[in-house]
Amino acid sequence: MDKMTRERLIAYRSNKAEILELEYVLENRWKSDTMIGNDVVFDYSKGYPMPQTVVGFDQKKYERLQERDLNRKKWLEKECEEIEEFVEGIPDSITRRIFRIYFIDGRKPVKQKDVAKKVHMDRSRVSRRIDDYLKNAHKAHNAHL
Numbered sequence: 001m002d003k004m005t006r007e008r009l010i011a012y013r014s015n016k017a018e019i020l021e022l023e024y025v026l027e028n029r030w031k032s033d034t035m036i037g038n039d040v041v042f043d044y045s046k047g048y049p050m051p052q053t054v055v056g057f058d059q060k061k062y063e064r065l066q067e068r069d070l071n072r073k074k075w076l077e078k079e080c081e082e083i084e085e086f087v088e089g090i091p092d093s094i095t096r097r098i099f100r101i102y103f104i105d106g107r108k109p110v111k112q113k114d115v116a117k118k119v120h121m122d123r124s125r126v127s128r129r130i131d132d133y134l135k136n137a138h139k140a141h142n143a144h145l
Contacts, residue, residue, distance in 0.1 A: 004082075004083070004086050004134065004137055005134070006134060008079070008101070009083060009087075009103040010084060010103065010109075010116040011074070011079075012080060012083050012103055013103075013104075013107070013109065015021070015076045015079055016080060017107075018072075018076055019073055019076050019080070022069050022070075022072060022076070023073065025069055026066060026069055026070060029062065029065060029066065029069075030057075030062065030120060033056055034059060035057055035061065035062050036055060036056070036058065037056065037057075037058035037061065038053055038054065038055045038056075039053075039054050040052065040053055040054070040056050040081065041113075050093055069102050083103070083104070084104065086137075087099045087100055087103065087104055090133065090135075094119055094121075094129070095120070095129050095133050097118075097119055098115055098126055098129055098130060099130070099133070100116045100117055101114075101115045101118055101119070102126075110128055111124045134136075
């Protein structure tokens with residue numbers, strides 16, 4: 001697991017939303033007009049080359065885009081799983097709840113004052129808990145290396 005940073009934790013919600021978007025694209029790309037391509041072929045039926053336009057589904061483009069988006073989705077899922085494991089691995093109950101409420105739960109970002117209300121603390125103590133835990137987690141991570 002890479003070093004856990006505030007930036008990685010903050011990106012969690014956006015990553016989850018991007019996973020949903022990618023799932024939709026992966027399932028529905030074949031329906032899109034963007035997959036229709038055209039090419040020119042030469043028709044020799046009259047004995048000499050006559051350029052003819054051919055329109056159809058661009059299979060190569062479809063496969064390339066599907067593979068790209070599938071790889072991105074897999075990477076995002078792995079990243080989200082690492083963040084969830086990190087948060088669930090926090091031994092202190094209140095700190096774990098703070099991290100879960102602030103970084104993981106819900107669709108939109110939560111303010112530290114709202115987290116503080118839920119865990120019955122001052123906003124500054126919530127901020128200090130997050131900073132202290134991340135600093136100590138980095139020290140523990142570096143000690144294992």
